[in-house]
Amino acid sequence: MPQQVTMGAMLQCSFGVAPSTLVVLPLNRVLCEGPPAANIMDHIPLVNIMPFGxxxxxxxxxxxAATAxxxxxxxxxxxxxxxxxxxxxxxxNVLLxxxxxxxxxxxCSCMWGGAVTIVDPATVKTQVP
Structure with missing residues (x-):
């Protein structure tokens, strides 16, 4: 069963060499097991999604250009x-x-062709139906 994702979740890009963490601003005022819970709009580069090395x-x-x-x-x-x-x-079926x-x-898709996936949702108990 899928798990809710919160601030601190570990992300990986298919073209990145290092994992990254998700930053969730407390705009929705919903906490999940402590940190703010994320929704699908938490995809802004360098605000929610940090670099992958x-x-x-x-x-x-x-x-x-560097390859050329x-x-x-x-x-x-x-x-x-x-x-x-x-x-x-x-x-x-769950709105935040x-x-x-x-x-x-x-x-989440990167404009340069990478697929960003969630490696660790940073939650243990909270599942979404």
Missing amino acids: MCSSPANPEVA AALGVPTPMPCVPATVTPWAPGAV GNQPSLDNVST
């Missing part, structure tokens, strides 16, 4: 998340701040 996506212009400068040798560059769409699908709550089976 280095990015290796060839679609990322920084990586493409290295004569075609794939060259990762620092990650700057580019998540422009909300998490999907979310828990459609008039948006579906974020569960651990949701994913």
